[in-house]
Amino acid sequence: MTVATVRRHQVLQYLGELEQNIAENDEAIAHLLHNGRPRRQRRRYWIRPWITRRTQYGYFDRLMKELETEDVFKKLAITLRYLATGESYTSLMYGFRVPHNTISLLIREVCESIIAEYANEVIACPTTTDEWQQIAEQFKNRWNLDHVIGALDGKHIAIKCPRNGGSLYNYKGFHSLIFMGLVDADYKFIWVDVGANGSASDATVFNNSELKDVTKNQNIGFPEADPLPNDNRNIPYFIVGDDAFPLRTWLMKPFARRTLTNEERIFNY
Incomplete structure (x- = not known):
C-alpha cells in the first residue's frame, strides 16, 4: 500500500467521522429546541483512532x-x-x-x-607513578630496556597545501601536517599531538607541546630515580626518541651515526 493510498484512506475515514459528528450535533440541537435543554451525549472516543496511529504514520x-x-x-x-x-x-x-x-x-x-x-x-596518558611503572616493566620485559616510560616520534601526514600556506607546510617535496605520538611497549598510544605544520621539526613540535612542559616540571608522576640492574647509581626514568630530539635527563636519544665507537654502536643497538 503506497503512502498516497494510506493518506487517502485516512482522509476519507476522517470525513466519515466528521459527517457522523455533524449529524449527532444536529440531533442534539433538535432535541434542545423540542425539550428546552440539551441531551447529554455519550463520548464515543477518548482518543480518536487516527491520532492513535501517530507512531505508525x-x-x-x-x-x-x-x-x-x-x-x-x-x-x-x-x-x-x-x-x-x-x-x-x-x-x-x-x-x-x-x-x-x-x-x-x-x-x-x-x-x-x-x-x-x-x-x-x-588514549589515556598515565598520571600516577604506578601507571608509569607498569609501562617501564613492559619495556623491560619485551625490549630489554630498563627505565623507559614511552617511545616518542613524529609522522608526516600528506595534505593539500592550504590556501596561502606557502612553504609553511612543505616537507621534502610535499605538504604535510605532523602527527606526534608517545607509545608504550605494545605500540599503544598514550599521548598524541596532531596538527603542527610540516615544515617544523620533531624537536620543535615536542618543545611546544604540553607533554614537554609537564615532563620538564616533573609533575606528571614519573617514578623516582633508582639503580639499573647490577648497578648502584640512581638513574632517572626517561622517554626514548630518535636523533631529532634533544638529549635530556628524561629524554634519551641515540648517538649520532657518524664516527661511532664500538660502545656507542652497542648503546644505539
Missing part, C-alpha cells in the same frame, strides 16, 4: 527517525571508507552518491564526534 515518529538513522549510518560509512582507503572525495561522491562538498564537511563532523566520544577511553 506520523512524520516525526516514522519519517524523521528513519531519515536520522539512515543519515548517521551513511555518514559513518563514508568516513570509515575514507580513513581506511584514502579515497578522494570525488571517488567517494560517485560511490555513495553524495556531493563531494558535503563529504568534505561530514567527514570532519564524524571524526570530531569519534574523538569526543572515545579519545579519553582509547
